[in-house]
Amino acid sequence: MTSTAPAAGAVITTGPRRSRPRRGAAALRRAISPLALLALWQAASATGVLPEDKLAPPLQILEAMTEEWRKGTLQDATVISVQRVAIGFAIGAAVALVLATVAGLSRIGEDAVDPPMQMLRTVPHFGLLPLLVLWLGIDESPKVALIALGVAFPLYVNTVAGIRGVDPKMLDAARAMRLSWTERLRHVIAPGALPSALVGLRLSLGVAWLSLIVAEQINATSGIGYLVSDAASFGRTDVVVGGLVVYSLLGLATDALVRSLERKALAWRHG
Amino acid sequence: MATRLIHPDTRTTAPVPGTGAPTVRVRGLRRAFGDHVVLDDLDLDIAPGELVALLGRSGSGKSTLLRTLAGLDPVTHGTAEIDGTVSVAFQEPRLLPWRRVGDNVALALRHGSRASRRARARQTLMEVGLAEKHDVWPVTLSGGQAQRASLARALVSAPGLLLLDEPFSALDALTRIEMHDLVLALWREHRPAVLLVTHDVDEALKLADRVLVIDEGRVRHETRVTAERPRDLAGLQDLRAELLAVLGVHEGPTPS
Known part of the structure; x- marks a missing residue:
């Protein structure tokens, strides 16, 4: 396992989007090469260039996953994996937001919280897995803890940056209007920090899925990781690749969720 | 030394019309950062409904005075009493x-x-x-x-007191003229006391009942402008020259 880069391929896109018809045509043009690659892959398998014990052809993967679905094993595995990410994310995000609020709002809080967070941030959290297993055993808790650790840092860093980036002139204007501290927090600081916090959210979700994949390689008896490693031991490359596809689809789904949240919450940026 | 800032919303007594009690009453206001004295025993009265322009170069203390009246800076020496609520329009709109x-x-x-x-x-x-x-x-x-x-x-x-912190300086010339007319119309309608901080002598002469020049933390000069509005600046050239001289600006001879 060598994956250390968080959220590979998670490109944060902002800015106004192009108009509908042009986007449709562009999407069509951009779909051509991936489809051609799939066709090439299928053809390579059919002609025996790509042996099945190394990599199954796309149609067989689809078939195998349909079969897993029919048996119900795919749904069960997905529910377990999603649950791990949800719990780990919730814990990591809660801790990150509390610490970011403390560090962002008070000088004392910043001095107390930020230095250890910045130091811990540099530790590659996958490297902590052996320790987590020692501390927490081999069941659910080390998996959830690994995800929580991965989530906490990008969200913390971006939220603190967001809070600190709030224009002091806006805060002056709010004070001149006699807004109380809690009103300033609600009307100025929180919405001002939101764009940056949402960037942190997207990054942290990417890390959450990556952490899940790593965590599920260690002694999993359930979940998508188990489905994949079990299939691998029987040489079923179709289910192995199918499992990877499910991982990516889940990652894409949460990313799309955050992006739609961004579009709604940050509508004020584009009028 | 007594230190007191009567904050607008803690004040319970309403202004009594006809008694001549000023909306703003500043006495001996002093503010220093280390050795640097920004406000130096400054006194200032603004009557209810009076439109006062405050002229000054950068660093003259006018921004600190405005921030103090707005409740953004503390009163450390002297007193600043304000009758009624205060609100501010800044140089940049600062809308959320x-x-x-x-x-x-x-x-x-x-x-x-x-x-x-x-x-x-x-x-x-x-x-x-x-x-x-x-x-x-x-x-x-x-x-x-x-x-x-x-x-x-x-x-x-x-508000009982409207603080305008160079609110027109970033606008283009035509928009600025429209804003001047708008401010006068709103002021006539609502009659707040207004303190307009500006570095534009013509703007001050066009709008204000009274023009103050602040320098080194004190009010150095004071002029009443009694001409009827809308004002023709051509008739106010003497006042203009007077204010520019106080500000230390000496214009060359105008080409004929």
Whole structure:
């Protein structure tokens, strides 16, 4: 396992989007090469260039996953994996937001919280897995803890940056209007920090899925990781690749969720 | 030394008309950062409904005075008493970009039901000519429109004292003329005391009842402008020369 880069391929896109018809045509043009690659892959398998014990052809993967679905094993595995990410994310995000609020709002809080967070941030959290297993055993808790650790840092860093980036002139204007501290927090600081916090959210979700994949390689008896490693031991490359596809689809789904949240919450940026 | 700032919303007694009690009464206001004296035993009175322009070069202490009156800077020496509520319109509009224009204005109202606050915000936006911009995001406004929305936000709470911190300096010349007329119209309608901080002598002469020149933290010069509005600046050339001289600006001979 060598994956250390968080959220590979998670490109944060902002800015106004192009108009509908042009986007449709562009999407069509951009779909051509991936489809051609799939066709090439299928053809390579059919002609025996790509042996099945190394990599199954796309149609067989689809078939195998349909079969897993029919048996119900795919749904069960997905529910377990999603649950791990949800719990780990919730814990990591809660801790990150509390610490970011403390560090962002008070000088004392910043001095107390930020230095250890910045130091811990540099530790590659996958490297902590052996320790987590020692501390927490081999069941659910080390998996959830690994995800929580991965989530906490990008969200913390971006939220603190967001809070600190709030224009002091806006805060002056709010004070001149006699807004109380809690009103300033609600009307100025929180919405001002939101764009940056949402960037942190997207990054942290990417890390959450990556952490899940790593965590599920260690002694999993359930979940998508188990489905994949079990299939691998029987040489079923179709289910192995199918499992990877499910991982990516889940990652894409949460990313799309955050992006739609961004579009709604940050509508004020584009009028 | 007594230190007292009567904060607008803690004051319970209403101003008594006809008694001549000033809206702003500043005595011996002193502010220093280390050895650097920004405000030096400054005295200032502003009568109810009076429009006072404050001229000064950068670093003369005019911004600190305005921040002190706005309640943004503390009173460390001397007294500053203000009768009624204070509101500020800044050089940049400083609207909250994540609130629609109407909600920005309504946010300045600290009391009353949500519906009544919204109604007053809508009414004030109409007065500044932005009724149709009630539901748009601030990012879509032009510079002049944003400044008018900022003015609406400052006026909506019916302040006893309106502080204007160079609110026209970033606008183009034509928009500035429109804003001058708008401010005069709003001032006539609502009659707050106004302290207009500016570095534009012509603007001060066009708008103010009284022009003060602040330098090194003190009011150095004071001139009443009694001409009827709208004013023809051509008739105020003597005052203009006087103020420029106090500010230390010496213009060359005008080409004939």
